[in-house]
Amino acid sequence: MNTVLKKQKNKDNRHNVSLMDFCSQLSISVATGKNWIKLGKVKPVIKNKIICFNQEYVNKLKNEILNDENKILKSRRNKKYVKGNLLYKSYVDENSLNALEVSNVLEIIKQDKIDIDISLIRCLIYEYAIQSILIKYKRQSNIKNVLYKYLNGEIDIGEYKNLFIFNKREKKEYLKIIKENRDIFEVKYQYENNNDIMGLLYISLKSLSDRKVFGIYYTPQKIVKKLNEKLFVDKNIAIKKILDPSCGTGNFLLNLPDSVKFEQIYASDIDEESVNIARLNLAIKYNITDLNELKKHIRIRDYINDEIDDDFDIVLGNPPWGYAYSKEEKRELCKKYYSAEGNNVESFDLFIERSLKILKTDGYLSFILPEALLNVKSHKKIREIILKNFDIKYLEYIGNAFDNVQCPSIIIKLQKTNKKINLAGTEIVIDSGTFIIKKNRPISSEYFSLTMNDLEYDIINKIALIKNRVFLKNNSNFALGIVTGNNEKYIVDRKSKNNELVLRGKDIFKYKFVDSKEYIQFEPENFQQVAPVKFYRADEKLFYRFISNKLVFAYDNKKTLSLNSCNILIPTFKDIDIRYILAILNSRIAQYYFDKNYNSIKILRSHIEGIPIPKVDEKKQKKIIAKVEDLIKLNDAEKILEKYNEIDLLVAKEYNLNNNEYQYIYKYYVGQEMFLTNK
Secondary structure: OOHHHHHHHHHHHHOEEEHHHHHHHHOOOHHHHHHHHHOOOOOOEEEOOEEEEEHHHHHHHHHHHHOOOOHHHHHOOOHHHHOOOOOOHHHOOOOOOOHHHHHHHHHHHHHOOOOOOHHHHHHHHHHHHHHHHHHHOOOOOOOOOHHHHHHOOOOOOHHHHHHOOOOHHHHHHHHHHHHHOHHHHOOOOOOOOOOOHHHHHHHHHHHHHOOOOOOOOOOOHHHHHHHHHHHOOOOOOOOOOEEEOOOOOOHHHHOOOOOOOHHHEEEEEOOHHHHHHHHHHHHHHHOOOOHHHHHHHEEEOOOOOOOOOOOEEEEEEOOOOOOOOOHHHHHHHHHHOOOOEOOEOOHHHHHHHHHHHHEEEEEEEEEEEEOHHHHOHHHHHHHHHHHHHEEEEEEEEEEOOOOOOOOOEEEEEEEEOOOOOOOOOOEEEEOOEEEEOOOOOOOOOOOOOOOOOHHHHHHHHHHHOOOOEEOOOOOEEEEOOEEOOOHHHHEEOOOOOOOEEEEOHHHEOOEOEOOOOOEEOOOHHHOOEOOOHHHHOOOOEEEEEOEOOOOOEEEEOOOOEEEOOEEEEEEOOOOOOHHHHHHHHOOHHHHHHHHHHOOOOEOOHHHHHOOOEEOOOHHHHHHHHHHHHHHHHOOOHHHHHHHHHHHHHHHHHHOOOOHHHHHHHHHHOOOOOOOOOOO
C-alpha cells in the first residue's frame, strides 16, 4: 500500500466510531443498536469484520433525533436504558461521566447472556483502572481495550505495574475472556476522582450474577458526600488517622476532603474483592504504587473480632446492618460486647461499641444507620453506651435513603467525651428544617427524642407535666385484631346470615370507621390468633390503626370485629369516659407529643400508654363528649373539620396551652392528612 493510501486509511479510521461509541452518543443500549442494524434502521461500516459507524453519519442521526426529524429512531430509543435501569444509579453522581458506559456494559452482558464470574468482573475493573492511570498520569486519552494491550506488553504503566501482576494462568484466562467478550471491553472511560466507578461495576455485576442477594445496600453518593461534609465542617480539627471499618470498595474514602493525605487513611472490610478495589481506587487517587503500603492501610479484617492496636481520630462509614450471625457467633459476641444480648445481636450496634474502644478522646464517629437506633427497644444498650460516652454533634433524618428499601435512616456524628452526654450545641436536620439545641436537656435510653427545638421541647415538657395527669398504662386493655392465617379463605365480600362486618386499618378514621364491605364468619377456633372474645364484644371500645405515623382512633359500640391491622383499646378508668379519651388521642396535641417523642411508623402500645391524659371533672368531660357525638353524626367534610377544631381547642385548654403554643402545633400540621371521613 502506498503512503497516500495509508494516510487515507488512517484518516478514515479516525472518523469511524465503534458500535459502543455509536450507542453511547445516541444514549441507547447496545442491544437497541444491534437491533437497529438488524432492522436496517441504521447503516454501519464494516472494517475488518468489525461493526463501526462514520462519525459524520452519527452526528447527522443525533441532529435528526434531537429535532424530531427521525421519528422512527426517536420512538425506538430505549428509555429504560437511558434511566440506568441496570445500575445502582444513586451510587454515583447524577452527572457521572461513566454511568452511561457502565450501563452499556451491563446491557450487553444481559442481552448476550454472558456468564458472570469473578474473573470477568476483575477484567472489567482492571480495564477501568488502567484506563484511569493512563488518563491521569500518562496524559493519554481516547483509549480502550487497554487490559488486553497491557497483558500483551503493548502498554507501559510505569510503577503501577506493581499493582497488576498476573501469573501465566491468569494472563491466559483474562486474554480469553477479552477475546470472547470484545464488545464490553471496547469502552472508553473517563477518570473520575470522587466517583467509585470500579465499585459501581463490582456491585452492579454482582447483582446481575446473583439476583437472590438480599440485605446488601450500597450508600448513595449524595449521602456519602453529606456525611463527609458534616464530619469535616470544622477545618481546624486536628486529624492524624481516619478509619473506615467497613470500607467496601472505598466510596467514602474517595470523597474525603482534598486536605486529607493517604498517610492518614486506614480502612478494612471482610470482603477480599472489595478491599482489592478500594486499594486500586486509592492507589490511583493518591498516586500510590507500593502494594505493601496499600495493604498496610487497607486491610482484609473482621472489625468486630480482630485486634486493632491503633487509636483513631475519626471513624466513619456505613457499617453492616442486620448481619446474620450464627448462634455460636452470637454466644461469643455476647461475651465481648455489652450491646449484644441473647438473640438481639445487631451488627451496627457492635460497630459503634467497637469504635468507642479505638477512638481517641475527643475523636469523632460518623455513621449512616437505621433510624431504629434512636427508638427501637432492642437498641437500648447501645443508646446507654452513647449516653455515657458521647456527645451527639450532628443528627440528620434522611428517610428512605437507599433505593427500593423501606428503612428510615439517619446520619449521626458523635464525639467521644467519656462523659455523660450534653445535648447543647447538637445540630438536628429534619423535614421541617434545621435547628441547634441551645440548652442541655435530659435524654433517656428508652428513646432518643431529638426532633424538638428548644421551643418545641418546652411545649412538650408542658404537656408532659400537666397537673392531675393520668396514663393508659395499667388503666386499659389492649387487644390485637384477628389473625386468620388465611384471609383469602375466611374473608368474603358478600354479607350472609352467618357472617358479619370485619374492619381493617384502612377503614379506621378519627372518631368513626367506614364499612369495609368485607365479612367474616366468626369462628375463633379456626383462626391463627385471636384475642379474648370479650374484647371484640365489649360494649364500648376504640379501634386504632397499627401501621401508621398518625394517631387515628375510632369509637365502636356495636361489637364490631377487626383484623390485626386494626387494633383495640379499652380504657378501664372508672371516672373518665371512653369518648373523652377518644378526643384526647385524636387531638393535634397528642399527635404532636407522639411525633416529637416517638417519631414512629407504627402505633405501639407503649406509645399510647406514654401519652399524658388530663384528668378533668365530669362537667368538662361532658362538654367535650357532646362535641364528639356531634362530629360522629356529621356527614359534611367542612362541618366535620370545624367540629374537630372545636374539640381540639377544648383539649388544648385542658393541657394549659396558651394561644401561641397551640397555634404553633396547629401550623405544624397544616397541609397534612387529617384522617377525617364524612362517611
